[in-house]
Amino acid sequence: MSTLARALIDLGAIAHNTTLLARAAGSAGLMAVVKANGFGHGAPQVARTAVANGAAWLGVTSLREALELREAGITAPILMWLYTPLDDLDAALLNDVDVSVNSAEALESLAAAAERTSRVAAVHLKADTGLSRAGATAAEWPHLVTVAAKLQTAGLIRVRGVWSHLAHAEDPGDPGLHRQLDVFATARAQAAEAGIEPALIHLANSAALLQIPQTHFDLVRPGVALYGVEPVPGRSFGLRPAMTLEARVILTKRVGPGTGVSYGPDHIVDRETTLALVPIGFADGVPRRVSGQARVSVHGTRCPIVGRVAMDQMVVDVGNLPVSAGDRVVLFGSGQDGEPTVADWAQWAGTNAHEILTGIGTRVERVHVGEDVRITSWRTAT
Numbered sequence: 418m419s420t421l422a423r424a425l426i427d428l429g430a431i432a433h434n435t436t437l438l439a440r441a442a443g444s445a446g447l448m449a450v451v452k453a454n455g456f457g458h459g460a461p462q463v464a465r466t467a468v469a470n471g472a473a474w475l476g477v478t479s480l481r482e483a484l485e486l487r488e489a490g491i492t493a494p495i496l497m498w499l500y501t502p503l504d505d506l507d508a509a510l511l512n513d514v515d516v517s518v519n520s521a522e523a524l525e526s527l528a529a530a531a532e533r534t535s536r537v538a539a540v541h542l543k544a545d546t547g548l549s550r551a552g553a554t555a556a557e558w559p560h561l562v563t564v565a566a567k568l569q570t571a572g573l574i575r576v577r578g579v580w581s582h583l584a585h586a587e588d589p590g591d592p593g594l595h596r597q598l599d600v601f602a603t604a605r606a607q608a609a610e611a612g613i614e615p616a617l618i619h620l621a622n623s624a625a626l627l628q629i630p631q632t633h634f635d636l637v638r639p640g641v642a643l644y645g646v647e648p649v650p651g652r653s654f655g656l657r658p659a660m661t662l663e664a665r666v667i668l669t670k671r672v673g674p675g676t677g678v679s680y681g682p683d684h685i686v687d688r689e690t691t692l693a694l695v696p697i698g699f700a701d702g703v704p705r706r707v708s709g710q711a712r713v714s715v716h717g718t719r720c721p722i723v724g725r726v727a728m729d730q731m732v733v734d735v736g737n738l739p740v741s742a743g744d745r746v747v748l749f750g751s752g753q754d755g756e757p758t759v760a761d762w763a764q765w766a767g768t769n770a771h772e773i774l775t776g777i778g779t780r781v782e783r784v785h786v787g788e789d790v791r792i793t794s795w796r797t798a799t
């Protein structure tokens with residue numbers, strides 16, 4: 418099979434990261450966050466690997482993502498956390514998908530879905546503890562838990578979780594973090610007063626899981642760390658990046674000083690050199706703004722992307738390296754062979770690794786490899 422660019426997903430790295438995170442979670446369970454197609458790594462493959470290596474739960478954003486996992490035959494518990502009040506949630510109940518709840522109105526529509534489907538809706542009540550996104554505010558919370566207790570007594574819903582999300586877990590001394598923990602404690606106490614004693618209290622994302630044990634409670638929800646990105650700037654916990662993004666050269670040319678490269682041109686060659694055309698561009702998730710900063714690995718040497726990144730292609734200045742059509746170009750990988758990592762790309766693009774990983778386009782083929790398979794050559798791999 419021929420493909421212009423592809424992402425190799427090392428499921429061995431996912432397994433390693435899951436094991437490491439499960440250990441760091443101590444007695445708390447692990448929810449592998451596989452939203453956005455497993456941060457671009459392939460949700461079913463990541464989910465299966467995570468579950469086989471210690472994840473008890475899977476977390477996704479939408480109903481569609483949850484159903485995709487069920488269709489792939491995955492039976493582990495799933496929590497989904499974003500939908501509109503108008504969504505028909507019968508499919509969630511019929512497929513054993515737990516639903517996050519922000520409001521009393523959402524509880525009523527879940528109760529209606531429970532009546533229609535003859536199922537009990539398993540819900541996780543979400544408290545807004547300071548992020549001002551999803552969740553009920555401190556003012557709304559007492560009403561939410563009162564309605565939840567009533568519907569639970571009526572046998573229509575079961576409150577399985579009470580949860581929230583942190584605004585900033587990178588700095589354990591952050592005062593905002595401690596304010597959030599206080600608001601969360603109050604929310605839990607009010608839920609208990611209303612007669613709600615959920616099995617699962619959960620709050621921590623990757624950074625909180627790895628460095629703030631008092632956020633662990635019953636379940637932790639790592640996302641980016643599962644994929645091998647270190648979540649705390651300046652600290653390394655031994656995670657292994659799972660994705661290698663690569664393409665192969667389709668054309669090279671020898672050019673002299675004064676040659677303009679790509680649109681504009683923004684880049685003028687200042688010496689005799691070899692330019693390599695690489696068929697991956699911003700439609701595939703290479704940020705347009707990295708031109709002039711980003712480097713890619715060619716034969717183990719870091720070479721600059723020159724000129725503007727186009728929709729489908731970009732140009733790499735490989736100097737005097739003996740590069741020819743068909744040669745492999747690594748945009749990012751584990752870093753073990755000197756290639757850039759996704760963290761380098763995030764820095765070049767002025768964003769986070771989450772945005773780079775989830776921005777990899779659908780045209781890029783995902784190839785999953787197991788723990789023991791080490792791909793050295795493009796041709797032997799597929």
Ligand SMILES: *Cc1c(COP(=O)(O)O)cnc(C)c1O
Nearest residue numbers: 450582622623638639640641642
């Ligand atoms: C995305 C997400 C996570 C995972 O966050 P990371 O910082 O990637 O670990 C956890 N919880 C919720 C609610 C999320 O939306």
